[in-house]
Amino acid sequence: MAEPLLSVAGLCKHFGGIMATDDISLTIADGELHAIIGPNGAGKTTLVAQLMGELRPDCGSIRLDGKDVTALPPYRRSLRGIARSFQITSVFPEFTACDNVALAVQAHSGGSFRFWRAARADPALREPARAVLDEIGLGHRADVPAAVLAHGEQRLLEIAIALASRPRLLLLDEPMAGMGIDDAARMMSFLARLKGKIALLLIEHDMDAVFALADRVTVMLYGSIIATGTPAQIRANAEVRKAYLGEDELA
Amino acid sequence: MKNSASARGLVTFAVLAILALLPPVASLIGQGFYVDVFTRIMIFAIAALSLDIILGYGGMVSFGHAAYLGIGAYAVGILAFYGIDNGFVQFGVAILVSAAAALFIGFISLRTSGIYFIMITLAFGQMIYFLSISLNTYGGDNGLNIERPSDFTRLVDLRDANTLYYLVFAIMALFLFLGRRLVASRFGMTIRGAKSNERRMAAIGFSVLRYRLAAFVVAGAMCGVAGALLANQDLFVSPSIMQWTRSGEILMMVILGGMGTLVGPILGAVAFLALETALSDVTGHWQAIMGPILVLVVLFARDGIFGLLSRRLELRRG
Amino acid sequence: MDPLLVLAQTLNGIQFGVMLFLMAAGLTLVFGIMNLINLAHGSFYMVGAYAAAATFQATHSFLVAVIAGIGAGVVVGLAVEIVVFRRLYARDHLDQVLATFGLILFFNEVVRMIWGSTALYATVPPFLAGQVEILPGTPYPAYRLAIIAVGLTVAALLYLLVGKTRLGMLIRAGASDRVMLGALGVNVKILYTLVFGLGATLAALAGLMAGPIFTVQSGMGENVLILAFVVIVIGGIGSIRGAFAAALLVGFVDTMGRAFLRPLLATVMSHAAADNAGPALASMLIYLLMAAVLFFRPRGLFPPRTR
Numbered sequence: 001m002a003e004p005l006l007s008v009a010g011l012c013k014h015f016g017g018i019m020a021t022d023d024i025s026l027t028i029a030d031g032e033l034h035a036i037i038g039p040n041g042a043g044k045t046t047l048v049a050q051l052m053g054e055l056r057p058d059c060g061s062i063r064l065d066g067k068d069v070t071a072l073p074p075y076r077r078s079l080r081g082i083a084r085s086f087q088i089t090s091v092f093p094e095f096t097a098c099d100n101v102a103l104a105v106q107a108h109s110g111g112s113f114r115f116w117r118a119a120r121a122d123p124a125l126r127e128p129a130r131a132v133l134d135e136i137g138l139g140h141r142a143d144v145p146a147a148v149l150a151h152g153e154q155r156l157l158e159i160a161i162a163l164a165s166r167p168r169l170l171l172l173d174e175p176m177a178g179m180g181i182d183d184a185a186r187m188m189s190f191l192a193r194l195k196g197k198i199a200l201l202l203i204e205h206d207m208d209a210v211f212a213l214a215d216r217v218t219v220m221l222y223g224s225i226i227a228t229g230t231p232a233q234i235r236a237n238a239e240v241r242k243a244y245l246g247e248d249e250l251a
Numbered sequence: 252m253k254n255s256a257s258a259r260g261l262v263t264f265a266v267l268a269i270l271a272l273l274p275p276v277a278s279l280i281g282q283g284f285y286v287d288v289f290t291r292i293m294i295f296a297i298a299a300l301s302l303d304i305i306l307g308y309g310g311m312v313s314f315g316h317a318a319y320l321g322i323g324a325y326a327v328g329i330l331a332f333y334g335i336d337n338g339f340v341q342f343g344v345a346i347l348v349s350a351a352a353a354l355f356i357g358f359i360s361l362r363t364s365g366i367y368f369i370m371i372t373l374a375f376g377q378m379i380y381f382l383s384i385s386l387n388t389y390g391g392d393n394g395l396n397i398e399r400p401s402d403f404t405r406l407v408d409l410r411d412a413n414t415l416y417y418l419v420f421a422i423m424a425l426f427l428f429l430g431r432r433l434v435a436s437r438f439g440m441t442i443r444g445a446k447s448n449e450r451r452m453a454a455i456g457f458s459v460l461r462y463r464l465a466a467f468v469v470a471g472a473m474c475g476v477a478g479a480l481l482a483n484q485d486l487f488v489s490p491s492i493m494q495w496t497r498s499g500e501i502l503m504m505v506i507l508g509g510m511g512t513l514v515g516p517i518l519g520a521v522a523f524l525a526l527e528t529a530l531s532d533v534t535g536h537w538q539a540i541m542g543p544i545l546v547l548v549v550l551f552a553r554d555g556i557f558g559l560l561s562r563r564l565e566l567r568r569g
Numbered sequence: 570m571d572p573l574l575v576l577a578q579t580l581n582g583i584q585f586g587v588m589l590f591l592m593a594a595g596l597t598l599v600f601g602i603m604n605l606i607n608l609a610h611g612s613f614y615m616v617g618a619y620a621a622a623a624t625f626q627a628t629h630s631f632l633v634a635v636i637a638g639i640g641a642g643v644v645v646g647l648a649v650e651i652v653v654f655r656r657l658y659a660r661d662h663l664d665q666v667l668a669t670f671g672l673i674l675f676f677n678e679v680v681r682m683i684w685g686s687t688a689l690y691a692t693v694p695p696f697l698a699g700q701v702e703i704l705p706g707t708p709y710p711a712y713r714l715a716i717i718a719v720g721l722t723v724a725a726l727l728y729l730l731v732g733k734t735r736l737g738m739l740i741r742a743g744a745s746d747r748v749m750l751g752a753l754g755v756n757v758k759i760l761y762t763l764v765f766g767l768g769a770t771l772a773a774l775a776g777l778m779a780g781p782i783f784t785v786q787s788g789m790g791e792n793v794l795i796l797a798f799v800v801i802v803i804g805g806i807g808s809i810r811g812a813f814a815a816a817l818l819v820g821f822v823d824t825m826g827r828a829f830l831r832p833l834l835a836t837v838m839s840h841a842a843a844d845n846a847g848p849a850l851a852s853m854l855i856y857l858l859m860a861a862v863l864f865f866r867p868r869g870l871f872p873p874r875t876r
Contacts, residue, residue: 052454078456086454092447103444106437107456113465114437122437165455312663359860363867366606366662370802371863374856377795385849495795499670506667536682542675549668550656 003066005030005199006051006169011060013046020046022223024060028169033191033200035210038220039244044203045087047220048171051201052084053077064169078107083167085158087174087203093147097138097157100146101129104164129164136160136190152183156190169199176206188213211235219244258561263427263514270420274413286412287484292524293419294480299504299516300426301473306502307511308434309466310446314369314498315356315376319349319471321383321493323478328488329389331397338401338409342479349475350468352379357467361460376495383490394489401483409483419480423517426473430513433469442466507548509557518556573707578828579821580703584713586820587720591775592797593804593812594727595768601807601873602740603761605654606662608669610772610797611790612676617642617773618780618789619680622691631694635777642773643766650765658761673791681787691780716778723771724813731809740764741873796823799855803862805869815870819855826851 004027011024021043028034036044049055051062053074062070069077092100102125106112109124119125133139136156141149146157159175175191176184188209194200195213204210210217211231218228219240227237234240270289277285298320305311326345335341360371389395400409409415433439441462445452452459482488491497500523508519526544530537552559592614599605621638625631653672657665693712700708731737739760742750751757775793783789800819804811831847838846862870 054450054454073458074453075456075458078454084454086451090448090451090454092444092451094447095444099440103440103452104455106440107452112437112441112457112462115433115439116436118432118435119437119440120435125437161451161455306663312666314666359864363863366600366806367802367863367867369606369662369666370798371860373795374799374859378853378856381852382849385845385852387845496673496791499667502667503670506663536678538674539678539682542671542673542678545671545674546653546668549660549664549671550653553664 004028005032005065006201007063008051009061009063011047011050011057011062013050013055013057019223021050021057024220024225026218026225026228028199028201030168030199031196032215033195033202033213035202035204035214035217036220037204037207037210037217037244041222042220043223044220045173046223048084048173048201048203051171052082075107078165078167081166081168082171083162083165083169084171085162085173085175087177089151089154089158091146091154091157091161094145096143096145097133097149097153097160098126098129098142100157101132101160101164102126104161105129105132108165132160132164136163137186152179155179155183156187159190167198169201170194171201173203174205175202176204176209184209258564259512259514259557261564262518262557262560266514266517267424267427270423274416283412286416288524288528290412290416290419290484291481292520293416293423293517294477294484295501295504295524296517296520297419297423297426297477297480298474298501299508299520300423300430300513301470301477302501303505303510303513303516304430304433304473305442305463305466305470306505307513307515308439308446309442309463311361311463311467312369312502313360313372313467313470314495314502315372315374315379316470316474316501317493317495317497318356318376318379319353319474320478320481320497320501321379321488321490322349322352323475323480324482324488324492325383325389325395325478326475327401327479327482328395328397331399331482332389332395336399336402338403338407341401342476345475345479346472349478350472353468353471354464357464357471361463361467373495373498376493376498380490380493380495383493390489392490394487394491397482397486397488400486401479415480415484419484422476422480426476427513427517434513438462438465503545506553507545507555509555509560512557515555515557518560522556573704574828576704576707577709578824580709580713580717581828582821582824583817584716584720584820585824586817587717587724588775588779589793589796589800589820590720590724590813590816591771592793593800593816594724594809595771596797597801597804597807597809597812598740598764599768600801602764603658605658606665606669607654608666608794609649609672609676610768611792611794612673613642613646613769613772613790614776614779614793615676615680615787615790616645617776618691618785619684619689619776620773621777622689622780622785623684625691625694626689631696638777639770639773642769642776646769646773647762647766650762654765655758676790677787684787686787689780689785691785693781712781719774719778723774727809736763796855799859801869803859803869805872807873808869808871811869811871811873819858822858823851823855826854830854 006028009025011021012019013021024047038044046055050057053072057070061068064080064082069080092103102119105125105128106119130139130142133142136159138153138156138160141153146154149157155175155177159172162170176187179187184206191213202214214231216229217231217234219226219234221243226243227234227240270293273289274286277283298316302313302316305313323345326348327341330341330344356372356375360368360375363371384392407414407418409418434443441457445459445463449459481492504519504523505516507522508517509515526541527537530540592610596607596610599607617638620641621634624637625634628634649672653668657668697712697715699711701711701714703709731740739750739755796819800815801812803819804815830851831843834847835843
């Protein structure tokens with residue numbers, strides 16, 4: 001069996017006396033869409049922060065492609081192929097949408113110690129950026145400053161930036177947060193198109209989306225994993241139903 | 252976006268045109284001394300411009316920038332003391348030593364941020380200031396006289412006020428042009444991105460520290476050139492060039508003129524020094540008026556002169 | 570090296586440290602709670618020194634001079650808080666640095682307008698003018714001992730205030746999460762004004778005590794201010810305990826450095842070289858210390874626990 005793309009073993013992180021993540025182990029294969037669900041405070045975002053390198057875990061290890069990345073800072077992980085989107089939109093507000101994505105392209109295309117040529121006129125940066133924006137449905141808003149974009153558009157931009165670095169593993173932290181029905185549906189179909197092409201770790205509260213898209217689902221509660229399996233297995237899991245889904249939720 | 256770019260172009264052209272024509276006009280109206288005044292203004296404009304690169308575009312609030320002014324000036328002064336008058340050597344050393352100092356200071360300071368960064372840059376500025384006071388061989392607190400200005404071969408005689416003026420003008424225009432290209436380049440976008448959202452920059456794959464350090468070194472070197480020019484104008488260097496209040500003044504010029512515009516700092520230098528001159532004619536206690544003016548600018552006119560100008564220009568274009 | 574000299578310099582170091590603490594305490598409180606950088610803090614120090622010195626010259630009463638010094642500091646502090654600082658709390662640090670820099674220029678000039686550029690003479694009050702035998706045969710200026718006593722008393726009172734009173738609890742809460750404080754219904758505006766006034770008072774007290782030892786002159790606040798900032802950075806911004814420890818450390822290192830570096834260096838290099846290098850290194854010592862601390866502990870030695 002091939003080595004999984006991502007394998008996390010025994011990851012834990014505590015803040016003061018609280019175990020935000022406790023003995024987390026999971027694997028994600030190439031192209032797999034793996035959803036993480038759980039109530040607020042379950043430790044999902046803490047997990048993502050550790051996967052990205054923004055938080056140093058207190059114990060455990062993270063391996064990407066078989067290589068240990070536990071000690072690597074975020075920018076190195078990005079260069080190895082992990083990208084993340086943030087739960088609270090984190091873009092470059094004064095720059096246009098295209099500038100935003102072009103920056104991500106720039107980070108992965110040769111050095112940035114270039115002092116002469118205008119970055120905005122560089123097709124090596126602009127064309128891939130526009131391509132990503134077109135793919136995600138923001139092509140017509142490429143030259144609008146990010147601060148001016150509507151909330152739903154900003155959430156799309158959030159992901160476009162992460163995608164522009166051509167990651168092998170994309171960590172999506174509640175991409176549909178605060179989105180209206182139309183925007184959420186658009187996001188869902190976009191994620192469905194992405195599926196299989198790159199590995200996705202998806203944190204979401206929208207259960208319809210999760211069960212429709214995910215290859216596998218992991219359920220977290222109070223920092224620990226209480227179940228991992230296919231959507232059908234999770235739906236049938238009595239402990240999960242009691243703790244999170246609600247008995248009559250998924251009739 | 253387009254509007255402010257063309258406003259900037261217009262203002263830049265106007266500023267450069269006016270400054271280019273100043274010497275002949277000044278001699279025409281018999282007020283030759285304006286050439287000296289504006290030489291000094293442009294020297295500080297260069298210093299302010301260099302600070303704008305790291306402050307306005309990079310978000311690095313350095314409160315020790317006057318140190319590079321001093322290093323550049325002392326490079327010329329000390330070499331002249333030993334009889335080395337060659338301008339190329341003097342300016343070369345000024346650039347190298349300023350860059351080296353900026354590399355060292357930046358390497359340590361850029362590991363911090365916020366108030367810590369401000370304080371540590373201030374501290375380094377103070378260290379260099381105290382160092383220069385203790386150098387008794389080179390005049391210490393009293394300063395050091397320079398016998399001859401930098402010798403750039405027979406081509407350029409810096410004893411002539413107009414020649415010095417146009418040298419400073421040329422360097423200022425060159426730095427303005429180079430600065431424009433720098434902030435629009437990949438490198439420029441990197442430090443601007445870091446100012447905008449440092450966390451995201453790391454997440455998309457940038458090791459921000461090395462780019463900031465490079466920008467810091469470039470700014471330090473540019474300010475060192477300003478210092479070398481200052482030494483040439485005053486034919487005198489002293490530790491007072493590097494007092495921390497001087498760093499504050501350069502910061503003020505950047506804000507007064509308009510931060511993050513490159514041409515703004517030039518306006519700021521003009522405004523600050525012109526205001527200083529005008530007020531000190533009115534009263535010996537001009538600082539009592541200057542102080543509150545600065546407070547008012549910070550509170551109510553944060554975009555500086557350039558901000559006011561570009562709003563006017565945009566309104567006119569409709 | 571003469572052990573009695575070392576003892577005397579150690580006491581000098583503590584005295585300097587205690588004065589730095591008075592300055593630093595106000596600064597760290599204001600920064601920790603209101604997130605405000607106030608470069609003009611040194612101006613309160615200067616105002617206290619001038620008011621006390623001038624009043625003493627006029628009335629020859631030490632008590633009146635002290636009241637005048639502290640009073641002036643409080644009045645100026647409150648005035649500046651209401652007119653300028655209320656608008657600065659919401660601004661970023663750069664704006665605060667620039668605006669308070671403008672205030673420094675203003676105060677330095679006003680003081681020159683009233684009292685001129687030459688230093689004002691401040692005398693040690695007669696009842697403290699003598700020497701005290703700290704050890705048999707070792708006299709030490711009574712005035713400096715008094716400063717140490719006052720400083721330690723204030724430190725103890727501050728400790729009680731911050732640790733044991735309701736106001737102190739609000740201060741600690743504010744340092745931890747100021748938004749929450751407002752949300753809980755505390756009158757944040759008045760709290761801010763009180764804290765600011767307290768800081769200004771401490772600075773003015775430091776100033777009036779410093780008058781007889783250092784020169785009372787326009788611009789005297791800036792040197793102390795920078796050192797005070799160094800202290801709070803080393804101690805950990807927002808922490809009074811940190812300010813106390815760091816102030817004593819800085820006071821000690823600076824004083825000992827200035828006293829003993831040159832003779833120490835003279836043992837390994839020529840006297841001429843030591844004459845140059847000694848004072849230079851002594852001036853830089855504090856900044857090197859700060860740089861070293863920040864390198865290993867970027868948040869200072871005793872940073873307060875934040876959210």
